[in-house]
Amino acid sequence: MIPTTTTARTPGLRAALRWEIVKLAAQARSRALLAAALILPVVVVAVVNGQEQPPSDTIYGRLVHLSGYAMPLLMLAFAAQWVLPLLAAVVAGDIFASEDQHGTWKTLLTRSVSRTHVFWAKTLTAIGYNLLVLAVFAASTIAAGLLIIGTQPLTGLSGQTIAPAHALWLIIAAWATAIAPTIGFTALALLLSIRTRNAALGIAAPVVLGFTMQLLGSVGGLDLTRKFLLTTPFESWHGMFDQHPFTGPLATGLAVSAGWTLTCLAAAYVSLRRRDITEG
Amino acid sequence: MSDVPAVDAVGLTKTYGTLTAVDRLSVRVGQGKVYGVLGPNGAGKTTFLRMLFGLIRPDSGTLRVLGRTWQRDGIRALDGVAGFIESPKFYPGLTGRRNLRLLAGLDGATSPSRIDEVLETVDLRARAGDKAGGYSFGMRQRLGVAAALLRDPRLLVLDEPANGLDPAGIRDMRALVKRLAAGGLTVLLSSHDMGEVEEICDDVTIMRAGAVVYHGSIAALREKAPEQAHEIRTTDDGRTAMLATAAGLTVTPLDDGLAVRGAQPDIDALVAEVVAEGIALRALARRETPLEALFFMLTEPGAPAPEPATTGAAR
Numbered sequence: 244m245i246p247t248t249t250t251a252r253t254p255g256l257r258a259a260l261r262w263e264i265v266k267l268a269a270q271a272r273s274r275a276l277l278a279a280a281l282i283l284p285v286v287v288v289a290v291v292n293g294q295e296q297p298p299s300d301t302i303y304g305r306l307v308h309l310s311g312y313a314m315p316l317l318m319l320a321f322a323a324q325w326v327l328p329l330l331a332a333v334v335a336g337d338i339f340a341s342e343d344q345h346g347t348w349k350t351l352l353t354r355s356v357s358r359t360h361v362f363w364a365k366t367l368t369a370i371g372y373n374l375l376v377l378a379v380f381a382a383s384t385i386a387a388g389l390l391i392i393g394t395q396p397l398t399g400l401s402g403q404t405i406a407p408a409h410a411l412w413l414i415i416a417a418w419a420t421a422i423a424p425t426i427g428f429t430a431l432a433l434l435l436s437i438r439t440r441n442a443a444l445g446i447a448a449p450v451v452l453g454f455t456m457q458l459l460g461s462v463g464g465l466d467l468t469r470k471f472l473l474t475t476p477f478e479s480w481h482g483m484f485d486q487h488p489f490t491g492p493l494a495t496g497l498a499v500s501a502g503w504t505l506t507c508l509a510a511a512y513v514s515l516r517r518r519d520i521t522e523g
Numbered sequence: 524m525s526d527v528p529a530v531d532a533v534g535l536t537k538t539y540g541t542l543t544a545v546d547r548l549s550v551r552v553g554q555g556k557v558y559g560v561l562g563p564n565g566a567g568k569t570t571f572l573r574m575l576f577g578l579i580r581p582d583s584g585t586l587r588v589l590g591r592t593w594q595r596d597g598i599r600a601l602d603g604v605a606g607f608i609e610s611p612k613f614y615p616g617l618t619g620r621r622n623l624r625l626l627a628g629l630d631g632a633t634s635p636s637r638i639d640e641v642l643e644t645v646d647l648r649a650r651a652g653d654k655a656g657g658y659s660f661g662m663r664q665r666l667g668v669a670a671a672l673l674r675d676p677r678l679l680v681l682d683e684p685a686n687g688l689d690p691a692g693i694r695d696m697r698a699l700v701k702r703l704a705a706g707g708l709t710v711l712l713s714s715h716d717m718g719e720v721e722e723i724c725d726d727v728t729i730m731r732a733g734a735v736v737y738h739g740s741i742a743a744l745r746e747k748a749p750e751q752a753h754e755i756r757t758t759d760d761g762r763t764a765m766l767a768t769a770a771g772l773t774v775t776p777l778d779d780g781l782a783v784r785g786a787q788p789d790i791d792a793l794v795a796e797v798v799a800e801g802i803a804l805r806a807l808a809r810r811e812t813p814l815e816a817l818f819f820m821l822t823e824p825g826a827p828a829p830e831p832a833t834t835g836a837a838r
Contacts, residue, residue, distance in 0.1 A: 254628070254629060254630060254631040254632075258628050258629050258631065258632075259629065261628055262625050262628055262629055265625060266614060266617075266625075269614075269616050269617060270616070345612055345614065345615065346610075346612035347612045347613070347614065348578070349573075349576070349578060349607070349608045349609075349611075349612070350607075350611065350612050350613065350626070350670070351629070352576070352577070352578060353576045353578075353601065353605070353606070353607070353608070354601075354626060354629035354630050354674075355598060355601065355602075355629060355630045355631065355674075356598065356629050357597060357598040519573075519578070519579040519580065520573065520578035520579065521570075521573070521578075521579060
């Protein structure tokens with residue numbers, strides 16, 4: 244006998260997405276991270292501005308007292324070392340593993356949403372949230388730099404002077420280049436969250452891997468390897484501040500980030516689809 | 524009522540390395556029945572129920588739930604099915620009502636009045652505004668039933684619903700299941716408690732080490748059960764054992780006393796005879812029920828599997 248068919252539409256991605264967003268909004272950690280992305284840059288800019296010696300060992304560090312436009316670039320270079328991988332991992336590294344931690348996979352997967360919907364809902368929520376944090380972090384940093392230090396012209400990496408209006412666009416563009424590798428680190432954290440089923444590992448491992456990539460990138464003679472590291476795209480903005488701007492690193496950075504993102508998401512998706520939910 | 528079985532499993536097998544969690548399991552649950560899956564811990568009950576919900580993929584065999592299969596219908600295989608596996612879990616930072624509302628959203632949303640209705644059914648309406656993280660075990664079990672009822676299921680699957688509950692909670696949970704079943708719902712219930720299954724279920728599958736050792740009706744199972752056993756302690760257990768054996772009763776020596784199995788009138792006669800012989804009776808107590816005794820016989824390691832009793836509800 245043919246089973247009775249229901250005419251009700253099976254809830255899909257939208258229902259799963261709404262579910263994830265509500266859960267994320269209810270998390271104190273996600274709200275705290277957003278608040279930190281808003282407030283901490285102001286504190287850091289104020290402290291650096293108050294120091295007699297600028298942090299001259301980092302790109303644009305020696306210029307931070309001379310132009311408010313240098314400060315966001317210094318912050319971007321510094322954040323790329325571990326802050327951005329950490330920001331990317333805090334929610335993404337936890338979003339799948341928390342279902343294991345709370346034992347709620349069975350609660351979720353015995354309703355009318357498929358694993359595919361759950362996967363994409365969590366992935367889109369994590370990426371969306373991380374881009375929001377990045378945008379808040381960037382906006383706060385740029386605003387703090389300009390308001391606290393000033394809108395003096397910026398000196399380019401070739402020594403040329405960049406007018407304030409143009410410098411602002413370049414800085415926004417420089418921060419925009421962090422979007423792709425941030426999504427890459429988000430995908431890496433999502434994969435680790437699924438594979439390890441452990442939120443602490445899901446959050447810490449991408450940061451450690453980011454550090455390891457930074458170290459590898461600084462080793463001489465590994466130019467080809469360096470090109471494929473997920474941390475390298477965080478530096479792709481340097482060419483935009485040259486006397487004769489070049490975009491090669493931007494294109495490479497986008498391709499490398501896309502490669503990491505697609506590989507990690509594919510592996511994560513297959514892992515979740517094939518997994519037997521024997522606990523949680 | 525449709526004659527499509529609520530659950531039709533044929534030859535389900537699931538192995539983890541060298542461990543066979545479920546071994547060629549075949550179960551058919553007719554609609555409108557209250558069906559028990561009984562077995563000791565590790566018998567494979569929960570693995571079977573997880574397969575039913577698509578949480579675990581069987582290595583081989585076929586499984587139809589209300590006529591649907593996971594391979595063909597995907598998530599729609601769960602249409603009309605609800606329940607929980609082991610203890611139900613919720614998001615601790617959200618209230619009971621908020622958890623239900625979000626879960627309802629995953630099923631295509633429902634009205635607030637329906638949420639109130641299911642909360643009322645499980646007697647949780649007064650605590651619905653509290654965070655689920657602060658709920659007692661029994662309250663979480665009842666919230667699990669409420670979450671399942673929100674789906675308006677035709678098949679309700681409950682894995683050890685009385686597990687971890689105090690006696691009052693067990694009584695309430697059993698009453699709730701009976702009430703739901705009386706409304707025409709098919710209930711598939713797993714348990715390791717023979718008494719619970721005997722009280723609630725029409726039919727039962729008994730599992731041991733992943734395999735079925737019995738399936739059929741509770742009534743047919745009763746016919747296979749041994750006679751009631753009593754534990755007797757006297758001032759002269761040796762002489763009492765001789766009297767019992769002479770009366771045709773089955774006697775098993777215990778560390779302290781005897782286990783005597785036989786019909787109630789024969790036990791009564793033995794007690795009278797023991798007293799008449801001048802032997803003082805120190806203790807007389809019923810041991811496990813006959814069905815419990817049969818359950819232990821069927822499921823203890825090394826126990827021989829009896830011929831399966833088959834009825835219309837089971838293969």
